[in-house]
Amino acid sequence: MRRLVSFTVGFAAAIALMMRAHRELRVVLVALTGTTMILFLILYLKRYHSFSVLCESEKQRLHNHKVDCPVPPSKSRILWLRIIIILFGFISGSLTFIVNETQRYLPAVELSGVMRTDSFLVLDFPEHYSYSSRVFTKSENGLKVNLSYSSEVALKPGDRITVQVEYSTPEETRDFDFFTYYRSKGIYLDAKAQNEVEVEPCRKRPITLLPVYTRKAICDKLAQLFDGRELGFIKALLTGDRSDLPQSSQFVLSNAGMSHIISVSGMHVLFFSGMIIFALGANTVSALISVPSMLFFVMMTGAAPSAIRAFVMQSMVMIAKLTKRDDDSLTSLSAALLLLLFLNPFCIQDIGLQLSFLATLGLILFLPKIQGKVYRLFPKRYRTKNLIKLIVNNLSTTLSANILTAFPVLVYFGRLSLISPIANILSLWAVTAVFYLGIICIIAAFIWMPIGEIIAVPLNAVIRYVYTVASFSIRVPFSVLDISNPFILIWVVFMSAFILYRITRKNGKYANIVVLSVGAITLSFSMFFTEILFTDNDMSMAVLDVGQGQSIIISSGAFTAMVDCGGNRYPGAGNIASKYLFSQNRFKVDLLILTHTHSDHINGIEELIDNVDISCAVIPDTEAALETIEYLTERSINVICIDDNHKVKINNCDITLFRPIVKRSGEEETMCVMLSAGEFHALITGDAALISERILVEREDLPDINIIVAGHHGSASSTGETLLDVVTPEVAVISVGQNSYGHPSSQVIDRLKARGINIYRTDQQGNLIISIKN
Numbered sequence: 001m002r003r004l005v006s007f008t009v010g011f012a013a014a015i016a017l018m019m020r021a022h023r024e025l026r027v028v029l030v031a032l033t034g035t036t037m038i039l040f041l042i043l044y045l046k047r048y049h050s051f052s053v054l055c056e057s058e059k060q061r062l063h064n065h066k067v068d069c070p071v072p073p074s075k076s077r078i079l080w081l082r083i084i085i086i087l088f089g090f091i092s093g094s095l096t097f098i099v100n101e102t103q104r105y106l107p108a109v110e111l112s113g114v115m116r117t118d119s120f121l122v123l124d125f126p127e128h129y130s131y132s133s134r135v136f137t138k139s140e141n142g143l144k145v146n147l148s149y150s151s152e153v154a155l156k157p158g159d160r161i162t163v164q165v166e167y168s169t170p171e172e173t174r175d176f177d178f179f180t181y182y183r184s185k186g187i188y189l190d191a192k193a194q195n196e197v198e199v200e201p202c203r204k205r206p207i208t209l210l211p212v213y214t215r216k217a218i219c220d221k222l223a224q225l226f227d228g229r230e231l232g233f234i235k236a237l238l239t240g241d242r243s244d245l246p247q248s249s250q251f252v253l254s255n256a257g258m259s260h261i262i263s264v265s266g267m268h269v270l271f272f273s274g275m276i277i278f279a280l281g282a283n284t285v286s287a288l289i290s291v292p293s294m295l296f297f298v299m300m301t302g303a304a305p306s307a308i309r310a311f312v313m314q315s316m317v318m319i320a321k322l323t324k325r326d327d328d329s330l331t332s333l334s335a336a337l338l339l340l341l342f343l344n345p346f347c348i349q350d351i352g353l354q355l356s357f358l359a360t361l362g363l364i365l366f367l368p369k370i371q372g373k374v375y376r377l378f379p380k381r382y383r384t385k386n387l388i389k390l391i392v393n394n395l396s397t398t399l400s401a402n403i404l405t406a407f408p409v410l411v412y413f414g415r416l417s418l419i420s421p422i423a424n425i426l427s428l429w430a431v432t433a434v435f436y437l438g439i440i441c442i443i444a445a446f447i448w449m450p451i452g453e454i455i456a457v458p459l460n461a462v463i464r465y466v467y468t469v470a471s472f473s474i475r476v477p478f479s480v481l482d483i484s485n486p487f488i489l490i491w492v493v494f495m496s497a498f499i500l501y502r503i504t505r506k507n508g509k510y511a512n513i514v515v516l517s518v519g520a521i522t523l524s525f526s527m528f529f530t531e532i533l534f535t536d537n538d539m540s541m542a543v544l545d546v547g548q549g550q551s552i553i554i555s556s557g558a559f560t561a562m563v564d565c566g567g568n569r570y571p572g573a574g575n576i577a578s579k580y581l582f583s584q585n586r587f588k589v590d591l592l593i594l595t596h597t598h599s600d601h602i603n604g605i606e607e608l609i610d611n612v613d614i615s616c617a618v619i620p621d622t623e624a625a626l627e628t629i630e631y632l633t634e635r636s637i638n639v640i641c642i643d644d645n646h647k648v649k650i651n652n653c654d655i656t657l658f659r660p661i662v663k664r665s666g667e668e669e670t671m672c673v674m675l676s677a678g679e680f681h682a683l684i685t686g687d688a689a690l691i692s693e694r695i696l697v698e699r700e701d702l703p704d705i706n707i708i709v710a711g712h713h714g715s716a717s718s719t720g721e722t723l724l725d726v727v728t729p730e731v732a733v734i735s736v737g738q739n740s741y742g743h744p745s746s747q748v749i750d751r752l753k754a755r756g757i758n759i760y761r762t763d764q765q766g767n768l769i770i771s772i773k774n
Contacts, residue, residue: 015345019345041084043080101345109169115166116164116165120163121158124136153197157212183349184305184349186347211300222234225456234438236263257473258466266306276290276293308336312339330364336357365400407496427466437458477527482582498519542767544580547567549567550713551563554655564595565604566602591617591655592616592617615638620660642671645658645659656675658700661696671686706731710732719751730758732757733761734761
């Protein structure tokens with residue numbers, strides 16, 4: 001019986017409950033569990049004591065007759081013992097969490113808001129930003145601290161610094177939960193330097209920081225061999241450093257279901273150990289070398305929970321071979337989880353850890369069966385072919401890993417990639433080649449750079465192939481299921497209930513075929529109704545939540561237009577717009593309209609171009625727009641410069657482009673846009689100032705409008721009384737995000753409220769979708 005598995009189940013369950021329970025409830029849970037365990041133990045001993053005596057007498061009788069036939073324990077006895085072990089694991093997990101919280105976490109949190117002078121040991125190389133730098137450190141009392149400072153100080157791992165800091169706990173922002181993220185990594189505090197940093201340089205590097213220096217040396221060497229997104233890819237693959245990987249590349253890989261290849265995980269650890277075994281052979285020497293080498297690799301790449309999990313499991317396999325004992329995958333997986341939770345119970349909140357363990361559990365439970373079923377799809381004479389083996393193994397592995405992770409992925413990310421199995425089959429061989437050739441390339445570059453440069457040439461080509469596979473995959477219609485789509489959500493709920501019903505019932509001969517057929521047919525209906533939903537309106541207008549910026553998508557029938565593409569929200573305005581377009585099964589922007597070329601209106605264009613096709617762009621014919629015009633032209637996009645009024649008809653929608661208005665302040669000219677569908681009108685003024693709005697009102701015959709997109713993100717210098725009194729909008733939409741300008745201004749809010757205009761804000765309501773059907 002797998003006693004460690006049962007113990008780990010109780011241990012993990014206790015930590016998950018303790019993390020969400022109040023202190024009083026924790027005491028009740030521990031007391032109740034302890035009482036229940038003692039009761040079960042007493043009943044177990046009372047119930048099975050006579051059975052044990054009987055077993056011993058039976059064993060003695062069989063021994064006297066020279067018969068080796070021990071009496072196996074009954075199923076009920078195994079069940080009772082398993083329950084007792086789970087309860088014992090629950091108590092152990094509860095006590096572990098309480099001790100960790102009281103001895104490490106709470107003392108750290110109590111420092112929040114405290115300002116004092118402390119000394120810190122630098123643990124990594126700093127990351128530099130526009131106005132500050134950040135470095136991971138360890139305080140004198142052993143707490144890991146995320147320290148930010150503004151001074152131009154050169155720091156390296158091993159240095160000791162002294163500085164006055166103000167402590168705070170990591171915050172949960174609108175786009176990312178830094179509190180949970182850092183806490184799951186054992187980092188409970190942020191610290192901000194209040195004065196100059198005093199540095200005591202490291203004279204002798206601690207051996208514990210050798211992995212960090214090795215990663216830095218490898219990254220520096222890779223920067224000499226590669227550039228662009230190829231550099232970002234291979235750095236992420238070999239070292240876990242994704243700082244040079246463009247957001248557009250991360251978006252493409254993520255939507256293709258291939259983001260795991262750039263997150264150092266179990267796959268990379270297995271690649272690394274496999275390379276050592278291949279070089280030295282499957283023997284005692286390779287086992288002795290593999291374990292410390294894998295540990296060094298895991299520490300160098302950041303010690304992600306998924307990588308630690310793979311290290312523990314692979315090490316147990318090696319140790320089992322050395323001791324000539326059978327290895328049990330479930331026991332190894334339980335040991336890895338137990339170790340991680342014992343070191344830091346809060347790591348159970350790490351999404352990567354959860355998905356990694358669920359994927360591995362899926363492989364353990366389902367891979368052999370799925371592999372056998374997939375093999376039976378091919379004629380017997382082809383099953384021994386290497387290509388068939390490669391396809392079957394990759395497909396079976398992907399399907400097995402996704403069985404238990406599909407639902408959590410939907411819950412956490414709101415989407416699920418259907419194209420992932422195919423994309424992984426097409427790219428996994430290339431990723432394997434990049435990993436092994438990349439290591440050879442690095443070693444060669446340290447020996448003699450020209451050799452590394454020669455090896456880097458085919459590596460660049462293979463990396464580009466991986467990106468091509470990912471880019472092609474996300475352009476397949478409905479390759480990603482987004483549960484924000486109501487029809488897709490209904491399909492997911494239906495299929496989950498249907499699969500659960502099939503699991504609980506006795507499987508018939510054609511059960512799997514029935515499940516696949518029902519899934520495919522119902523998904524087709526969902527896609528059909530989705531297409532009707534998105535194309536049936538005269539016009540749809542989506543004001544996207546891109547943070548401090550503006551990005552508006554207009555669709556009418558099969559035609560798609562877009563007004564501006566900029567903002568400061570992660571993962572970038574271009575990626576946010578692409579995600580919305582993909583959810584509507586749209587992979588092309590027929591008309592890109594740029595009101596002007598301020599950064600917060602155009603900084604997402606590069607990402608947008610990388611993800612979707614753009615047929616034509618219109619832009620004000622101004623001197624300030626020359627650089628943007630040149631950039632778009634170089635990317636083979638037809639550019640039309642606007643210096644007079646133009647009207648564009650797209651299906652049932654009219655788009656009026658007003659000639660650019662010159663601001664008296666001498667700032668950049670801006671172009672206003674009006675959208676019309678029947679009696680509906682919406683006005684977009686870009687960053688038009690009050691004087692520009694007055695010029696627009698005097699120069700153009702504007703109708704009463706239904707919706708106005710507030711100018712300049714709600715700035716007090718836009719959306720003035722003159723414009724509002726003329727166009728009398730019913731609704732005002734403000735595209736705004738985190739900023740230091742005070743947007744939206746209280747003056748603008750007051751102007752709108754005084755006229756009874758309903759206000760909607762992207763920073764509060766998210767994406768704002770307006771559908772018009774006359």
